[in-house]
Amino acid sequence: xxxxxxxxxxxxVRLPRLLEWLPLAQPDVLCLQxxxxxxxxxxxxxxxxxxYVAHFSGQKTYNGVALLVRAGxxxxxxxxxxxxxxxxxxxxxxxxxxxxxxxxxxxVPNGQAxxxxxxxxxxGWCAAATxxxxxxxxxxxxxxxxxxxxxxxxxxxxHDPAAWAGQVLCSDAERAVFRDWLAxxxxxxxxxxxxxxxxxxxxxxxxxxxxxxxxxxxDHVLLSPPLAARCQSCRIDRNxxxxxxxxxxxxxxxxxxxx
DNA sequence: ATGGCTGCTTTGAGCAGA
Numbered sequence: 001x002x003x004x005x006x007x008x009x010x011x012x013v014r015l016p017r018l019l020e021w022l023p024l025a026q027p028d029v030l031c032l033q034x035x036x037x038x039x040x041x042x043x044x045x046x047x048x049x050x051x052y053v054a055h056f057s058g059q060k061t062y063n064g065v066a067l068l069v070r071a072g073x074x075x076x077x078x079x080x081x082x083x084x085x086x087x088x089x090x091x092x093x094x095x096x097x098x099x100x101x102x103x104x105x106x107x108v109p110n111g112q113a114x115x116x117x118x119x120x121x122x123x124g125w126c127a128a129a130t131x132x133x134x135x136x137x138x139x140x141x142x143x144x145x146x147x148x149x150x151x152x153x154x155x156x157x158x159h160d161p162a163a164w165a166g167q168v169l170c171s172d173a174e175r176a177v178f179r180d181w182l183a184x185x186x187x188x189x190x191x192x193x194x195x196x197x198x199x200x201x202x203x204x205x206x207x208x209x210x211x212x213x214x215x216x217x218x219d220h221v222l223l224s225p226p227l228a229a230r231c232q233s234c235r236i237d238r239n240x241x242x243x244x245x246x247x248x249x250x251x252x253x254x255x256x257x258x259x
Numbered sequence: 260a261t262g263g264c265t266g267c268t269t270t271g272a273g274c275a276g277a
Binding site: 009010012013034036060061062110111112118148150167168169202204205206207208209216218245248 | 262263264265266267268275276277
């Protein structure tokens with residue numbers, strides 16, 4: 001099963017690129033972030049025509065997540081769209097069960113700047129997410145947690161670690177959250193394999209960041225032990241960042257062999 | 260390249276993203 005995540009930065013703008021990418025990448029499950037669409041405006045039919053069942057939780061302007069499942073495998077069961085015990089207007093979570101695999105899609109808050117209100121919101125959100133993932137793992141041995149985490153876990157995930165030291169996305173508290181999630185028993189799918197140095201998943205639109213490869217690895221696929229043991233590959237599709245009207249994020253795709 | 264982004268919004272300057 002190919003499990004993927006992609007922050008599309010407006011599904012309205014990115015739909016043509018998504019429809020072009022789906023047959024190339026052929027994910028079985030795809031989590032989207034920053035759809036920025038109210039549910040009534042979600043392009044359900046276009047995605048169905050592409051061979052996918054869509055679940056979604058959106059809002060106007062900001063945030064918004066979706067879970068796409070290949071038609072033969074979907075729809076997902078037991079779909080949920082919130083962190084238990086964390087009251088939040090922002091649509092950042094979607095989870096569903098596909099076969100025996102539980103897939104959780106996150107759009108973790110950006111945090112804007114260390115010590116800002118948005119940063120405090122990010123850390124509170126993450127604390128609730130940690131508790132949620134602990135419970136999800138207990139209930140679902142086969143668990144994949146994917147999405148835009150807005151955390152660059154280590155210096156090697158940052159094009160210029162000195163410039164980013166202590167900044168939002170790289171701060172100690174954010175990196176501690178990522179380690180907390182690994183400590184639950186999840187593996188960073190990308191790091192299960194040898195990877196080219198300076199592989200990133202996000203590049204700023206400004207200052208030629210993409211051609212200069214000045215990026216960050218902030219989009220992730222975490223896998224519980226049974227899935228990690230069967231994972232054959234995990235890669236970032238840099239090609240999807242090229243060309244006209246790209247998202248500023250590239251997709252991450254993990255290929256997990258059937259049990 | 261002596262500036263250099265994109266998408267959204269009660270349409271247009273300001274916010275947000277990361």
